[in-house]
Each structure stands twice: as structure tokens, then as C-alpha cells.
Amino acid sequence: MKTILTINNLTKKYGKLTAVSDLSFTIEKGNVYGILGPNGSGKSTTLGIILNVVNKTSGDFQWFNGTTTHQALKKVGAIIERPNFYPYMTAQENLKLVCKIKEVPESKIEEKLKLVGLWERKNDKFKTFSLGMKQRLAISSALLNDPEILILDEPTNGLDPQGIHQIREIIIQIAETGTTILLASHLLDEVEKVCTHVVVLQKGIRLYSGRVDQMVASYGYFEINAEDQSKLTSLLNNHEAFGNISHTKSGVLNVILTQDINAEDVNKYLFENGVIVNHLVKKKESLEEKFLQLTSQQS
Amino acid sequence: MKRLLEIEFIKLWNSRSSRILIISYFALLSLISILTTIDFSFGKIQFRLAEQGIFNFPYIWHINTFIAGVLKIFIAIVIVSMMSNEYSNKTLKQNLIDGLSKKEFVLSKFYMVVVFSLISTIFIATVTLILGLIYSDYKTASIIFTDTEFLLSYFVKLVGFFSLCLFLGMLVRKSAFALGFLFIWYILEWLFFGLLNYVLPDNSEIPGKIFKFLPIQSLSNLIKEPVSRFNAVMTLANQVGEDLTRDYTTHWYEYTIVIIWTLFFLFFTYITLKRRNL
Structure with missing residues (x-):
């Protein structure tokens, strides 16, 4: 099976606080992974490190058998916490910019905006969008390069029930196409519903790593x-x-x-x-x- | 490089406030021509600026680049606020996640600065040439193209100053604070100069020598004030017996100092970003 990401003994300290402690796990192609943990357990920090925005203290990680992180990220789609776009630009202009960064043709924009149901709003400025629409735009942006792995950090955080439902539908739809997904969440039913594998974190320490069904496998x-x-x-x-x-x-x-x-x-x-x-x-x-x-x- | 410039251009041009600032910057640059129409009248003396020889080649190269240099503060606002917006909108973080490296991010800003300085230089060269051809008393090619090195000084000066702005924007993150910091830096250089003068014995050359190595001072040394070179002023000074013959040319070491500062700012912009957790 093809390995997408390997993390070895990753540690991140903010002064005295250890956010991630000696974390190791591997991500294989085709599975849907959940990183589960209460708030402040080091989920976002871990994702920040592998996405090149947080500097690690020690340990290492490897994308796709050793390409540089910044090249690897062009094959990754990721959404961190809140959707971040230029508020003064329209949905289409924002995606155009992402196309340039990821070096993919702009023809992808229409397809991906239609996928999340925002094609009609393509000429509206990002700042006029509701949170649910912003989050859907973020997903379409993350999918522009048809990523090998989609990383989602709390994708349904702060959304209303319809918004949560829409996002989950989209995630399940994407998972069905065989895209590997890494989903960080503190919502257990979310992970239970969509993930095949799970890593449980608390205070930066890994408590469990393996299949979801094996985790709950006990005699009851x-x-x-x-x-x-x-x-x-x-x-x-x-x-x-x-x-x-x-x-x-x-x-x-x-x-x-x-x-x-x-x-x-x-x-x-x-x-x-x-x-x-x-x-x-x-x-x-x-x-x-x-x-x-x-x-x-x-x- | 083309890709990085395109990225930066999309960000810049779609922002209405920076578009307005950039357009007003170029509008103000072309307004230098308004100087031609200025009429002073002190009682019976009619004083028309255009007729006093400020638009004579080669002097016009000097005065125009000097005046245009003052207007760069408009672009400083654009640069600093673009940088702080990247932080406050968290788009800097998103850019990196989307696959831009930290080096590429800094380079895309720097390329924009260079291209912008180039456009500004070409613009001011065109305006100056036109004004000169209309008003100059001397129009032979050899005189027209004397002192065009002021354009080079102007370009280097802009790149250096905007790199300083980039660095401050990256370091301080908030546009208002970064601009305030720029102002404080300027004052600090003068305070430092004053302090040296105070501490060291009178007539010592050391303060002046150290002073020209400081970043903002080295930038202003690239184009020295042109007023004392102006015919009318010279005539006046001669009458009161003062000798105003000065060295107005820009020396190679003055370029070198600014280029080193520019590289320094660029490097530390990158280091600041590299070490930061976003």
C-alpha cells in the first residue's frame, strides 16, 4: 500500500508547554483517518507542522517518500480551522490565486465550485458569504488540485445543522472517490461516521492509533x-x-x-x-x- | 518568477484601497508638471518657477527624482498594509498550506517591489523628459542625457526603502504600528546622530561618517537635496559670499551601502517568517 505521510517522534514545545509529544503514525493511501482529541490536545499543532506553518521542536515527518514539504503540499488539499481567503476578492478570484499557487489550470475552478454548490455565487466577494458558504469555498479550493490527501481541521466547527450536514455529505462524497482524508475533530460521531482509522490524542500524547472498529472492539x-x-x-x-x-x-x-x-x-x-x-x-x-x-x- | 509576480498582482490589484493609493501615487507623480505653472509674486517681482531654470537639463533629473522620492510614502502604506492583511486574514498561513514556500512568499513580495520601483522609475523618466523638452533652455542630446544616473539612484532608493517596509510589515504585523515604527526609526537615527555630535568633540568627522551608514540616511544620500544647486539660490548665495559648491553625485559606496541594507532587510524578512509559528 502506498504511504502518503509518515510521522516519527514528532514533538512541539511552546516554551514550557508540550503541545505534541513524541507522536508517530503513518497514513496509507485510500483510508479515511480521524485525529480525535479534546480541545487543546495538539491536533491543530500536528496538522500545522506537517503543513509547514508551525515549526517542529524535534522529530521528523515525510511526505510521499521524501519530496520537499512545499512540493508535497501541491498534492495536498487542506483546510485549517477557519476558511482563510482575501475578503475583498470574489470566490472566483480567490480560487484563481490558489490555482496559481498550486500550479493547476484555472479550468478546474468551475468544476470544483459546482461540486460545492457555489458556482452561482462565483462573482460575489468572499466577505459577503455566510460561514457555511465560506467553508464550502474552502473545500472547493482544497480540491482544486485533485489532491491525493485532503486534510480537514474541525470542518464543521461553528456551522448550523444544515451546514454540518452539507459538509459531511461533501466529505463522504469525496471519500467515495478514493481520496485519502485526514480529519481532525473533537466530535466523536463525526469521526465514527466517516473514518476508517483513528488516532486519539490527549495533551499531545498518542493514546490509540488503529482501525476504528478495532478500537471499539471489546466484549461489550x-x-x-x-x-x-x-x-x-x-x-x-x-x-x-x-x-x-x-x-x-x-x-x-x-x-x-x-x-x-x-x-x-x-x-x-x-x-x-x-x-x-x-x-x-x-x-x-x-x-x-x-x-x-x-x-x-x-x- | 512570472508565477510569483502573477500571484502578487492578483492580491494587489483586486484590493480597492491599494488600487486607489497606487493610482493616486502616479497621479501625484505626474502632478510634478504642475510646478511649471506656479507663479509667485512678491510685490513687483514676478517669479515663475518654470522660467527660473529648474526645468533645465540636466538639473531637472535631479530635482524631479528628489521630489518623486518623497511620494514613496504612499506605496509604503500599500506595502505595509498588504503585509499586515496577510496576517490578519490568515491568508499568509493559507498560502503556505496551499503550497507556496516561505521563501517564495517573501520573494513574490520582493519581486513586486522591484517591478513597482521599475515602473515608477520609467514613469518619472518619461515625465521628466517631456517636461525638460518643453521647458529646458538646453536641448542637445549630450546635455539631455547628462545626470541620468539620478534615475538609477531613484530606483535603488525605492527598492531599498520598500524592502525596509516589507521587513517592518513582516516584523510588526500591524500596519499602523509598522508605519509608526518607521517614523520612530527615522527619529532614532537623528537622535543617534545628535548624541554622537554631543558626546564627541566639535568638528569631529566621526558622527557624519557613521551617520551615512544608517539605513534611512543612506537612502537619502542616494539623491542629495537639489535646492542649493538651483541657479537662483546659487546666485543669491554668491551675492552674500557663501560658497555652495557641493558634491551632488552619488558615489559607488553609497550605492553599496543601500544594496547591502536591501539584502539585509530581505534576508531578515525571510528569517522572521521562517522562525514564526503561524
Whole structure:
């Protein structure tokens, strides 16, 4: 598989603060990657470094097997935080400028503006656009060079529900064409919906890196309750399939599984030992729970 | 190079405020010709500037480039505000992300400065030639083309000054502060000169020698003030017994000082950008 980006032991310090700490991961062609982390976890700094706008402290990264970063960026499309354009120029003029920078023909402009539904507004100044339109213009600008990888940093931040929906539709549409995508977000369902791979960051440290489905791959957990909670607890503790037991707010017990076991067998085991359950649900963890689990271990 | 210039041109020309400033700059340059129509009358004495010989070749090369040099502050505003807008609109960051290298970014601005200075030089050369051909008392080719080196001084002066503006714009990021800083720099040079004069014994040559190496002073040394060279003033000075014969030519080392400063500003504009986290 073709490697697009390799990051090795990347570190960035702002004075005493370490924004990114010893980060390594690889991006392969064709996958959709998510960088997940709370605000201030080093997502934007990492993207800033690989995009040549933030200077690294140590470590290194390599684009497309060793081309210079500035040449590589011509094969990359990227949007960082907010759409940045010249406010006094029209959509078309702004894209013309980007064409010159990326060295692609201006004929691409029409195609990409149509893709994001802004062709009718091509002669309007950027400053007259709504945030959703600005963000769509940014996406069309990032796509001008038909990039090998599209990098998006919080693309739906600050948008209204329609705007969020439009942007997600566009991202999914782009992913379907086989373009590699790197998406930084603190929104878990966003990552869960579009990404195949995920890197979880907290305070600049990598907590997880791998496939999304493997991250949430666990035996799941039971929500369970009975009249005699103490007997239930001791029975569960004695069975090898059950791990950590915790109380939820509603008084129901949460039991993490350490091996695969179905609800029928649990019910049978408890009944045979004299406990009758009044609540029994088997659940799979969502990415959100897994994420909170991962990040709470650290803090 | 063509690509970088095109990039810069799109940015510059689509901005209405810089377009207005540039157009007014050239309008003001051509207004030098208005000097011809100035009539002073002190009581009975009629004084028409055009008839006093300021439009005589080769003197006209000197006075026109000198006056035009003052107007460069208009372009300084354009340069500094373009640079600070790149920061405030975060387009500098976006340009780099889109694949412009930091070196290319600085070079595109510098090329623009050079091209602009060239256009301004050609413009002022044309205006001067026309005015001279209309009003000069001497119109032989050898006299017309004497002292045209002032055009070279003018060009070098503009490039040097605009590079200083680029550097300040990059360093300070806010246009108003950058222009203020330029003004303070100018004052500081004079303060420094005054201080040296104060500290060192009278008639010492050292302050003058050091002074001409300072950036703004070295720029103004490229075209020395032309007024004392003016016929009427000379005549007046001769009458009161003062000798005003001065050296008005620009020496090679004066060019060298400015060129070194220009390269210095260009280099530090680049270093400033390179070391900055955007």
C-alpha cells in the first residue's frame, strides 16, 4: 500500500508547554483517518507542522517518500480551522490565486465550485458569504488540485445543522472517490461516521492509533440489576467472564465483560444461584465511551 | 518568477484601497508638471518657477527624482498594509498550506517591489523628459542625457526603502504600528546622530561618517537635496559670499551601502517568517 505521510517522534514545545509529544503514525493511501482529541490536545499543532506553518521542536515527518514539504503540499488539499481567503476578492478570484499557487489550470475552478454548490455565487466577494458558504469555498479550493490527501481541521466547527450536514455529505462524497482524508475533530460521531482509522490524542500524547472498529472492539458490557444487589455483585465477582463493576446514576450495575458471554447464559447462571434479575441489557461500547475511557485513564 | 509576480498582482490589484493609493501615487507623480505653472509674486517681482531654470537639463533629473522620492510614502502604506492583511486574514498561513514556500512568499513580495520601483522609475523618466523638452533652455542630446544616473539612484532608493517596509510589515504585523515604527526609526537615527555630535568633540568627522551608514540616511544620500544647486539660490548665495559648491553625485559606496541594507532587510524578512509559528 502506498504511504502518503509518515510521522516519527514528532514533538512541539511552546516554551514550557508540550503541545505534541513524541507522536508517530503513518497514513496509507485510500483510508479515511480521524485525529480525535479534546480541545487543546495538539491536533491543530500536528496538522500545522506537517503543513509547514508551525515549526517542529524535534522529530521528523515525510511526505510521499521524501519530496520537499512545499512540493508535497501541491498534492495536498487542506483546510485549517477557519476558511482563510482575501475578503475583498470574489470566490472566483480567490480560487484563481490558489490555482496559481498550486500550479493547476484555472479550468478546474468551475468544476470544483459546482461540486460545492457555489458556482452561482462565483462573482460575489468572499466577505459577503455566510460561514457555511465560506467553508464550502474552502473545500472547493482544497480540491482544486485533485489532491491525493485532503486534510480537514474541525470542518464543521461553528456551522448550523444544515451546514454540518452539507459538509459531511461533501466529505463522504469525496471519500467515495478514493481520496485519502485526514480529519481532525473533537466530535466523536463525526469521526465514527466517516473514518476508517483513528488516532486519539490527549495533551499531545498518542493514546490509540488503529482501525476504528478495532478500537471499539471489546466484549461489550451488561447493564444489570436485581433486588438483592449485594448477592448479585458477589456472584458476578465470582464469575470469570465479568470484570470491573460500577454503579450508574440510575442505580443499575455496569459490568464490563472480559470474555464473550451472551445474556441467556448470564440469566441462567444468576437464576441457578438464586438471584432473579429485573434488568438485563447487553451493550456494545460506542466510540464515545471508549474515548472517554481512554482519556480518563490519563488525566 | 512570472508565477510569483502573477500571484502578487492578483492580491494587489483586486484590493480597492491599494488600487486607489497606487493610482493616486502616479497621479501625484505626474502632478510634478504642475510646478511649471506656479507663479509667485512678491510685490513687483514676478517669479515663475518654470522660467527660473529648474526645468533645465540636466538639473531637472535631479530635482524631479528628489521630489518623486518623497511620494514613496504612499506605496509604503500599500506595502505595509498588504503585509499586515496577510496576517490578519490568515491568508499568509493559507498560502503556505496551499503550497507556496516561505521563501517564495517573501520573494513574490520582493519581486513586486522591484517591478513597482521599475515602473515608477520609467514613469518619472518619461515625465521628466517631456517636461525638460518643453521647458529646458538646453536641448542637445549630450546635455539631455547628462545626470541620468539620478534615475538609477531613484530606483535603488525605492527598492531599498520598500524592502525596509516589507521587513517592518513582516516584523510588526500591524500596519499602523509598522508605519509608526518607521517614523520612530527615522527619529532614532537623528537622535543617534545628535548624541554622537554631543558626546564627541566639535568638528569631529566621526558622527557624519557613521551617520551615512544608517539605513534611512543612506537612502537619502542616494539623491542629495537639489535646492542649493538651483541657479537662483546659487546666485543669491554668491551675492552674500557663501560658497555652495557641493558634491551632488552619488558615489559607488553609497550605492553599496543601500544594496547591502536591501539584502539585509530581505534576508531578515525571510528569517522572521521562517522562525514564526503561524
